[in-house]
Amino acid sequence: MTGRRAELAANLARVHERIAGAAGAAGRDASQIELVVVTKYFPASDVDLLADLGVRHIGENKDQEASAKVAELSHRDDIMVHFVGQLQSNKAGHVATYADVVQSVDRAKLVTALDRAAQRADRRVDVLLQVALDEAPGRAGVAADDVAALADLVAASRCLSLRGVMAVAPREGDPRAAFARLREVAHGIRAGHPDATWISAGMSGDLEAAVGEGATHLRVGTAILGSRPSLG
Numbered sequence: 044m045t046g047r048r049a050e051l052a053a054n055l056a057r058v059h060e061r062i063a064g065a066a067g068a069a070g071r072d073a074s075q076i077e078l079v080v081v082t083k084y085f086p087a088s089d090v091d092l093l094a095d096l097g098v099r100h101i102g103e104n105k106d107q108e109a110s111a112k113v114a115e116l117s118h119r120d121d122i123m124v125h126f127v128g129q130l131q132s133n134k135a136g137h138v139a140t141y142a143d144v145v146q147s148v149d150r151a152k153l154v155t156a157l158d159r160a161a162q163r164a165d166r167r168v169d170v171l172l173q174v175a176l177d178e179a180p181g182r183a184g185v186a187a188d189d190v191a192a193l194a195d196l197v198a199a200s201r202c203l204s205l206r207g208v209m210a211v212a213p214r215e216g217d218p219r220a221a222f223a224r225l226r227e228v229a230h231g232i233r234a235g236h237p238d239a240t241w242i243s244a245g246m247s248g249d250l251e252a253a254v255g256e257g258a259t260h261l262r263v264g265t266a267i268l269g270s271r272p273s274l275g
C-alpha cells in the first residue's frame with residue numbers, strides 16, 4: 044500500500060468505528076447509515092483510492108472543482124456525487140448535469156434551475172432541502188417554517204426527487220439539540236412526502252450527535268482526508 048492509501052484506509056476505519064459506536068449507543072444499525080466522504084480541496088487521485096477502499100459516496104462544494112474531478116473520474120462508474128455547497132442559481136444548471144444528489148437546496152429559484160437543467164440533460168437528480176438550524180445571518184438553509192412549501196415545489200418538479208433534509212450544526216451550542224430540531228423538521232416533511240426519508244447531518248466533529256438524532260447520511264471530510272489546505 045502506498046502511504047496515502049494506508050493513511051486513508053486507517054482514517055476510514057477509525058470513522059467507521061466511530062459510526063458503529065454511535066449507532067450501538069443509539070440502538071441503530073450502522074449499515075443503515077451512509078457515509079459521504081467530503082473530498083473538496085483534495086485531488087481526484089484521493090477519490091480513486093477511497094473508491095478502491097469501498098467508498099461509494101463523495102461530497103463536493105464548488106461547481107468548478109466538482110465538475111473537473113468528475114471528468115477526471117470518468118473511468119469509474121461506482122461513485123455517487125453529492126453536491127453539498129452553497130449554490131448560486133446560475134451554477135445550479137451545471138451541477139444538475141453531473142451531481143447524483145444536491146443536498147443544499149434552500150430556495151425556489153434553485154429548484155427551478157436544477158429541474159430545467161436535469162430535464163435538458165435527461166437526468167434525475169435527488170434533492171435534499173438544506174434547513175437553517177440557527178438565525179445567524181448569511182448562513183445557508185431554508186427556515187424551518189418555509190420547508191414544507193419548498194418540499195412541495197420539489198415534489199411537483201419533473202426531474203428532481205425529494206429525498207429529505209440536510210443541515211450543518213450552528214457554530215455555537217449543542218449540536219445534538221440542533222440535530223433534534225432537524226429530525227422534527229424531517230418528520231414533518233415525511234407526513235406529506237413519505238419517500239423523503241434521508242437526514243444528512245453530522246461532520247467530522249459532530250457525527251456521534253447526528254447518529255444519535257437519526258441521521259441517515261454523514262458528511263465527513265477532515266477526519267478521513269486530513270486538514271484542508273488553508274485558503275490563506
Ligand SMILES: *Cc1c(COP(=O)(O)O)cnc(C)c1O
Pocket residue numbers: 081083104127128211246247248262263264265266
Ligand atoms: C466541508 C463540509 C463538510 C465536511 O466537514 P468536515 O468537518 O471536514 O468533516 C460537511 N458538510 C459540508 C456542507 C461541508 O461543506
